[in-house]
Amino acid sequence: MAPHSSLGLWTLDEAEGSLRQSMARLVVxxxxxxxxxxxxxxNDWLKSAGAGDGLLTLFLRHTSASLTIQENTDPDVQADIIDALDRLAPEGDGYRHHLEGPDDMPAHIKSHLTGVSLQVPVIDGQMDLGTWQAIYIVEHRKGQHQRTVTLHYLGT
Structure with missing residues (x-):
C-alpha cells in the first residue's frame, strides 16, 4: 500500500501484490x-501467515463470552467494565433460561451487549491498534472454558 498525499489515507496498489486470505482458529x-x-x-499468527496490509476479522464462536478492544495498561478499567456488566445483567434476576447455571443467562445478555466479532486493520503484518489498546476475550461465565476464535485475514 502506498500513502495517499498528506491526508494519511492508504490505497491498495494492485501492482504490489494480489490479495490473498488466510484462516485459522485460536483456542483460548x-x-x-x-x-x-x-x-x-x-499477532504471532499474522506473522506466520505472512500478512502484509489488509483486514483481520476475529469471530468468537460462543454466546456467553465476547470480544473487545480495550485499555491494556490499567487493570482497573477491566474490573470496572466487569462490574458494570454485572449491574446490567445480574445473576438471579428471574431469567427463564437457567439450565446451565445461574451465571449462564447473564453471560448471554453481556455477550449480546458487547459482541462476538471485531475487524482490525493490519499494516506491515501487525494489527494497527492504538498505544493503549489490546484485544481481549471477555469471559462472562465463572468457570473454566475453552473459547475458540476464528481468525480471517484478507490482504497482501
Missing amino acids: PTRGQRFHQISQPV
Missing part, C-alpha cells in the same frame, strides 16, 4: 469471569 482456555488478552497470539 479461560479461567473465570475476566478479560483474557489475545493480542500476542493473534
